[in-house]
């Protein structure tokens with residue numbers, strides 16, 4: 395059902411005039427932000443074939459149409475309520491979930507929602523120049539699909555801030571449009587969201603690894619006792635799946651092409667001479683985005699995480715698959731690094747909740763890497779991609795400030811400085827990637843030399859469909 399209102403929604407917005415007015419007041423500021431900070435060069439003259447959520451049922455969710463990006467209908471959608479839903483973990487286990495924010499948890503909840511909300515516009519800002527270097531029209535359309543949905547995820551968090559946090563919430567909603575990715579004075583909150591993404595290898599790694607942090611964080615927030623937060627994030631997860639598909643298949647297609655070029659180059663030859671992306675470069679970008687995304691799970695030992703769990707604000711991914719949900723007397727065996735040596739200690743499980751979620755995340759990433767390696771295997775190559783050790787290149791938590799190689803072997807600062815570009819992208823790598831992406835490909839059905847075409851098109855359309863057209 396398409397809502398006739400300015401803001402498509404399934405939250406009965408028209409019945410709450412105050413909220414409706416507040417959101418309608420925020421909307422033009424959002425559109426201005428989208429024009430200034432969204433996809434550069436694709437604001438006025440292009441129509442993009444995108445999926446727009448107009449309701450939460452499968453049909454309304456997968457509604458495809460051509461739209462001009464600033465006219466995308468960013469709506470507010472909550473997954474259907476669960477009858478008699480009860481708090482699933484922590485000190486209030488078994489009590490009815492909350493439909494309003496309890497005063498004593500207001501600050502903690504606001505902080506979680508603002509942190510989540512901040513990542514959404516940040517990612518759009520990070521990716522705003524990619525359209526000028528796209529490998530195909532198909533990929534360009536996928537980029538914009540991801541971008542508009544990140545915009546919708548911002549709307550989802552702003553709806554919660556406006557609805558449940560009064561004046562503070564309105565102020566926070568304004569600030570979400572004021573911080574800027576990479577800005578020295580007003581950066582985005584979490585570090586990975588201040589890194590530039592100006593080439594498509596980074597974009598695919600980001601959607602594979604950083605959007606997967608989105609998945610793990612949204613899964614844990616969807617367990618929340620605050621029911622509107624749970625329902626909002628549950629619906630966001632359905633969109634998140636497509637973003638990870640874009641990342642995983644993007645890298646899979648690069649690997650496919652690299653394998654073909656390696657065969658042409660005679661295996662020991664340099665695929666860069668043929669305009670491809672060599673395996674070491676792919677591994678370096680994997681190392682970068684995996685380690686940045688590990689940081690997004692917070693410190694290994696965290697009293698914040700313990701408090702969130704105790705108060706029922708943020709649970710574990712798939713909380714109902716655990717045997718015990720109060721988790722007061724159990725311990726997590728954690729490896730510390732003391733005087734250059736690993737030491738195992740028992741930490742109260744509640745304090746280790748960031749690490750528990752990170753474990754889930756690492757497992758989910760590892761499964762994706764296995765799928766990538768099958769491509770290399772099918773081509774008869776002996777090379778394999780791998781996840782670096784968790785201690786590698788960490789900026790948050792107990793390993794930050796120390797140096798480790800991808801096997802987890804400690805290094806001195808001098809060794810790290812000498813060798814870091816064996817494991818992380820160098821300026822020369824960045825220049826090479828930009829050189830092969832210098833010419834965008836806008837011709838339907840054509841693909842850049844470094845990437846294979848996808849198996850199929852969008853919404854059962856052919857691969858050479860005109861996914862983006864200039865306005866007639």
Ligand code: BYC
Nearest residue numbers: 509513517584585604605608611689690692693696698699
């Ligand atoms: N960068 O106890 P700690 C997504 C701060 S992605 C900078 O370790 P906590 C998406 C922390 O704020 C998912 N600072 O952390 C993906 C604290 O500061 P204060 C986003 C960091 O609170 C792709 C201090 O360090 N969702 O959706 O347990 C595209 C120590 O705190 C970082 C969420 O993040 C960092 N990486 O956990 C688009 C969910 N990490 O208090 C979208 C909501 C920590 O000393 N957020 N700090 O000033 C949370 O659940 C938690 O805030 C975190 C941090 C898990 C992020």
